[in-house]
Amino acid sequence: MFRIGGDLEVGRLGFGAMHLATEPGAVRENALAVARRAVELGITLIDTAYLYGGGGNEELLADALFPYPEELLITTKIGISRSSSSGEWRYDGRPDVLRGQVDQALRRLRVDRIELLQLHRVDPEVPLAEQVGTLRDLRTEGKIGRIGLSEVTVDELAQARAVVDIASVQNRYNLLDREHEPVLAVCEEAGIAFLPWRTVAWGDAGARAEVAAIASESDATPTQVALAWLLAHSPVILPIPGTSRIDHLTENLAAQELRLNREQRELLDGLA
Template identity: 75%
Template sequence: MTSTAFRIGGDLKVRRLGFGAMHLPTEPGPAREASLAVARRAVELGVTLIDTAYMYGAGANEALLAEALHPYPDGLLITTKVGVARSGSSGEWKLDGRPAVLREQVEHALRRLRVERIELLQLHRIDPETPLVDQAGTLRDLQAEGKIGRIGLSEVTADELNQARQIVEVVSVQNRYSLLDREHEPVLRACEAEGIAFLPWRPVAWGQSGAQAEVAAVASELDATPTQVALAWLLGHSPVILPIPGTARIDHLEENLVAERLEMTPAHRDRLDRLSEVA
């Protein structure tokens, strides 16, 4: 039976199947009210890992989650990301890992989330124009100051992960990964070897039509949806994978969480494993 829990950093226990808040609308009106309802329903259903970032609406997504869920129930982890900022001249998003920017974004995140410490803070991207030692070192300093509990990375290579681990303890990696998109398999295996949580974003992305047909066939045989099959495959593929599927609809949220109870036969899993050869 696949384990449904994981301890990030060895001590922070979460339910492996989490929720990505990126797609929740934050503008005032009915859509925002629906977003608040989705976030609250996720927690009602036992989700204990919710992922957000400064980039999601320049902090609006963080504020939305605080409005929906604060005061937070015991055991709920809201993880956020910093290191991407708007350009002052064009207003476009760009990587920005300068120490002053990272520190400012963390301070604002603390206020928006209404917490004194962010239990898991992830570097959204490594800024190639800022030395990694400065980026990771700043997060390490904020951790020493008690403003960050644990540190993670996002969209990194195995080599970058190794370099960062020479500077600071890394407890999570958030890379693009799914049943049909396994480019970062080496990173996943590096995380598995070290007990580092691997949070795949875009966890149910689809590839070629032939691969989609095979997923649909397995779903039909299991009386499940293709999305549920994709999530169940992730949970069984590695014990360090913590999928964070996102949605703005309660029915889709509920559907996603059922994937945790979906049991595939070894034959089903073998068929799905082979899809990486054609996707």
């Protein structure tokens, strides 16, 4: 278990809802079933975003899971908007946009407060202090419980923390891609939850002979080895692997039971 922000307790292996389809029909019914099964299997942290279907993913989770179990945290992300003329997505950290997206997320998720709200990307055209300052004000107003950031550098994290407490960071990170190791180090020192996305390098880890060998000797899959390594690598890491299949969901969750020995961890540590 991990306490986000020091008080919000969740299981360390979460679920990323990005791959859940929102269009009508059989694919949506499957997505609803996967979301419900995730909670049945004990998932207490689900990650979504306005970007995922322009809010459709948030609505899907509400349709699947509302009223929510008391222990379930659904965290969403804002700060990216879509042009009404071109349909293109862009970073958008303007205060009025952030406020509007929070209000829309509250409505779609059917809640009065978002317990963990993350800035999806830092908008380079708006001062970072202004962006996180808006989120701080929304927290003061009671619409947000805790504030997180996504895809930030060490410097951006420091700038944000000078304005408001940061409870989580969601950066790309996995066994073979450790570009954000310095950010992880800051999070570990400060007790900030680190939610890696692209947790298994989109299957590339399984192509490495070292990973395949450890999977074979552990009676596990390469995906499970990659997730088990993340869980063992730092106590603040909360992986959020996503899938649209119940069998893959079950496989991912089983990684919590895999215990890598010291020799295996050292071998995997040296891959990147």
